[in-house]
Amino acid sequence: xxxxxxxxxxxxxxxxxxxxxxxxxxxxxxxxxxxxxxxxxxxxxxxxxxxxxxxxxxxxxxxxxxxxxxxxxxxxxxxxxxxxxxxxxxxxxxxxxxxxxxxxxxxxxxxxxxxxxxxxxxxxxxxxxxxxxxxxxxxxxxxxxxxxxxxxxxxxxxxxxxxxxxxxxxxxxxxxxxxxxxxxxxxxxxxxxxxxxxxxxxxxxxxxxxxxxxxxxxxxxxxxxxxxxxxxxxxxxxxxxxxxxxxxxxxxxxxxxxxxxxxxxxxxxxxxxxxxxxxxxxxxxxxxxxxxxxxxxxxxxxxxxxxxxxxxx
Numbered sequence: 001x002x003x004x005x006x007x008x009x010x011x012x013x014x015x016x017x018x019x020x021x022x023x024x025x026x027x028x029x030x031x032x033x034x035x036x037x038x039x040x041x042x043x044x045x046x047x048x049x050x051x052x053x054x055x056x057x058x059x060x061x062x063x064x065x066x067x068x069x070x071x072x073x074x075x076x077x078x079x080x081x082x083x084x085x086x087x088x089x090x091x092x093x094x095x096x097x098x099x100x101x102x103x104x105x106x107x108x109x110x111x112x113x114x115x116x117x118x119x120x121x122x123x124x125x126x127x128x129x130x131x132x133x134x135x136x137x138x139x140x141x142x143x144x145x146x147x148x149x150x151x152x153x154x155x156x157x158x159x160x161x162x163x164x165x166x167x168x169x170x171x172x173x174x175x176x177x178x179x180x181x182x183x184x185x186x187x188x189x190x191x192x193x194x195x196x197x198x199x200x201x202x203x204x205x206x207x208x209x210x211x212x213x214x215x216x217x218x219x220x221x222x223x224x225x226x227x228x229x230x231x232x233x234x235x236x237x238x239x240x241x242x243x244x245x246x247x248x249x250x251x252x253x254x255x256x257x258x259x260x261x262x263x264x265x266x267x268x269x270x271x272x273x274x275x276x277x278x279x280x281x282x283x284x285x286x287x288x289x290x291x292x293x294x295x296x297x298x299x300x301x302x303x304x305x306x307x308x309x310x311x312x313x
Contacts, residue, residue, distance in 0.1 A: 004171045004172065004173070005144075005171070005172045006169040006170055006171055006172065007143070007144040007169055007170070007172055008165075008166055008167055008168060008169045008170065009141055009143070009144065009147040009165040009166045009170065010037075010038060010039050010108040010109070010165040010166060010167060011039055011144070012141070012143075012144045012145075012147035012148050012151075012165070013038070013039055013040075013078075013106055013108065013147060013151060013163070013165045014038070014039025014040060014041070014042035014043065015039075015042065015148065016147065016148040016151035016152060017029060017040060017042065017043040017076060017106075017151065018042050018043055018046050018047075019148075020151065020152060020155055021043055021046060021047050021050065022046075024074065024155065025050075026072065026073050026074050027050070027073075027074050027075075027076070027155065028050045028051070028052070028068055028073050028074070028075050028076070029043045029044070029047075029050065029051045029052070029075070029076045029078065030051075030052050030053075030054055030061050030064060030065050030068075030075055030076070030077045030078065031044075031051070031052070031053050031054065031061070031077075031078045031079065032053075032054050032055065032056060032057060032058045032061045032078070032079040032083065033053060033054075033055050033056045034078070034079055034080060034108075035051070035053060035078075037080070037108065037109065037167075038078040038079065038080070038106065038108045038109075039108070040076075040078045040106070052064070058079050058083045058084060058087045058088040058091075059087065059088045059090070059091040060091075061077050061079070061088070062077055062084075062088045062091035062092050062095055062096060062103070062105075063091050063095050065077040065096070065103045066091075066095040066096050066099070066101050066103055068103075069096075069101040069102045069103045070099075070101060074102055074104070074155060075103050075104065076104045076105075076106050077103060077104070077105050077106065078105075078106040078107075078108070079107065079108075080107065080108055080109040080114075080121060080123070081107035081108065081109055081110035081111075081123035081126045081164055082109070082120070082121050082122075082123035082126075084105050084106075084107040084126075084162075085105075085107055085123060085125070085126035085129045085130055085162070086123060086125065086126070086129065089129055092105065092130075092133065092160075093133050096160050097133040097134060097135060097136055097160055100135050100159055100160065101159075101160060102158055102159060102160070103160050103161075104151075104154045104155065104160070104161045104163065105130075105160070105161065105162045105163065106151075106163050106165065107123075107126060107162060107163065107164050107165065108164075108165045108166070108167065109121060109123070109165075109166070109167045110123055110126060110140070110164040110165065110166060110200075110251070110252075111123065111124055111164075111166065111200070111201070111251035111252060112124065112251060112279060112284045112289070112292050112293060112296055112298060113166055113167060113168040113201060113251060113289040113292070113293060114167050114284075114289070115167070115168070115286070115287060115288055115289035115292060116286050116287065116288070116289075117286070118284070118285060118286035119283040119284045119285055119286075122283075122284035124251070124252050124253045124278075124279045124284065125252075125253055125256065126162070126164060126252070127140070127164075127228055127250070127252045127256060127257040127258065128252075128253065128255060128256025128257055128260075129256075130162040130229075131228065131229045131256065131257075131261065132256075133160070135159055135160060136160050136161070136162055136229065137154070137157060137159065137160065137161040137162065137182060137227065137229060137230070138161075138162045138164075138227070138228045138229040139153075139154070139161065139162070139163050139164070139182070139226050139227050139228065140163075140164040140199045140200040140226060140228060140250075141163075141165070141200070141226050142170070142173075142174070142198075142199070142200055142201065142203035142204060142224055142226060143170055143171060143172045143173055143174055143203075143204065144172045144174075145172060145174035145175065145176060145178055146174050146178065146180065146224075146226055147165060149178060149180035150163060150180065150226055151163065152180075153180060153181070153182050154182075157182055164200065166200065166201055166251075167289070168201065168289045168290075170201045170204060171204050173204055173207065180226070182227050182230075183227050183230045183231070183232060184227070184232050184235075185197075185223050185224055185225040185226070185227070185232040185235045185236075186223070186224050187221060187222070187223055187235070188203070188206075188207050188210070188222045188223065188224055189207060189210040189211065189220065189221065189222040190219075190221055191210070191218075191219030191220045191221040191222075191243070192219055192221065192242050192243055193218050193219045193220060193243060193245075193311060194213075194218065194219075194220050194221070194243050194244075194245045194246070194247065194307055194310055194311060195220070195221045195223060195239035195240065195242075195243040195245065195246045195247070196209065196210060196220050196221065196222045196223065196246075196247045196249060196303065196307065197223045197225055197236065197239070197246060197247070197248050197249070197258070197262060198222070198223070198224060198225070198248070198249035198250070198258075199224070199225045199226065199228060199249070199250050199258050200250065200251050200252075201251055201293075201298075202249040202250055202251055202277075202298060203222075203224045203249075205249065205298070205299055205300040205303060206222050206224075206249050206300070206303055207222050207224075208300040209222075209300040209301075209303035209304045209307065210222040212300065212304055213304060213307055213308070216304075216308060218307060218308065218311050220307060221239055221242075221243055223235060223236075223239060225258065228257070228258050228261060229261070231261055231262070231265060233265055233269075236262060236265060236266070237265070237266075237269055237270050240266055240270045240272040241270060244272065244273070245272065245273050245274075245310050245311075245313075246262065246266065246272050246273070246274045246275075247274070247275045247276075247277060247303065247306055247307060247310065248262050248263075248274065248275075248276050248277065248278070249277045249278070249298075249303060250277070250278045251278070251279075251293075251298055252278050252279065253278060253279045253280075253281065254276045254277075254278040254279065254280055254281065255281060257278060258278075259274070259276030259277075259278055260276075262274065263276070273310070273313070275306050275310060277297060277298070277302060277303060277306060278298075279296055279298075280296075280297075284296070
């Protein structure tokens with residue numbers, strides 16, 4: 001069997017910007033002294049007159065991007081998730097979110113999988129922060145194909161968008177030409193015993209867990225949600241009704257992210273037993289990304305364990 005290809009979604013981001021730049025002269029890119037790491041250096045090489053390095057001043061970068069949007073350009077402001085969502089939160093809220101400007105935030109190096117950079121850079125709070133801003137679309141693609149689709153969709157969307165990308169190379173499992181729409185999820189594996197709803201790099205782990213659970217006689221429905229806000233409410237409610245049990249999986253704190261968003265929806269419209277898999281209200285630490293993910297329970301093995309326990313309840 002051919003080895004599955006792995007690509008970091010931050011690379012997908014850089015490639016998508018270059019492709020879109022050729023088609024749309026109004027697209028401009030801002031970076032905060034991290035063009036090599038965020039992969040916007042690809043865009044800089046292709047379109048040097050439309051790439052602007054704002055230095056280590058993320059708040060200023062967001063304000064400049066807001067100004068560019070107010071002049072009719074479509075800016076992509078790029079930095080690590082910790083700085084784009086965390087350090088620059090006030091400027092994102094007041095200068096981009098409040099006036100509902102057409103700014104796209106490309107946040108790379110999200111989650112525990114930043115690895116050796118340690119807790120200071122492992123942002124597991126960005127979904128919560130960005131979801132709290134009215135009108136902000138929040139997306140976290142699962143692989144290279146979906147990431148490039150998400151960047152294109154963000155450009156076409158009128159209004160602020162937060163895109164989270166990863167440092168770690170992850171398996172590419174989507175086919176080119178996938179039907180991607182903001183706010184719409186997809187069923188990767190059908191079943192009616194338990195629903196596993198995942199986002200980002202946890203999606204592939206959930207898919208592999210779902211396949212393994214079949215061998216235990218548990219038919220899991222695996223759902224990929226790239227868009228965390230707005231949620232695909234119809235898909236989630238249907239899964240909850242037909243499966244009766246739900247697990248959410250995210251490379252983010254269990255506080256304020258996908259799990260809480262799903263729980264809020266279900267508690268109001270379809271009360272359902274839910275287990276959340278994510279970072280359990282703790283900081284990360286330095287270490288190899290793959291080992292850290294397993295240590296924090298962000299793996300197919302842990303999903304299988306939780307699903308098997310729920311199936312007995």
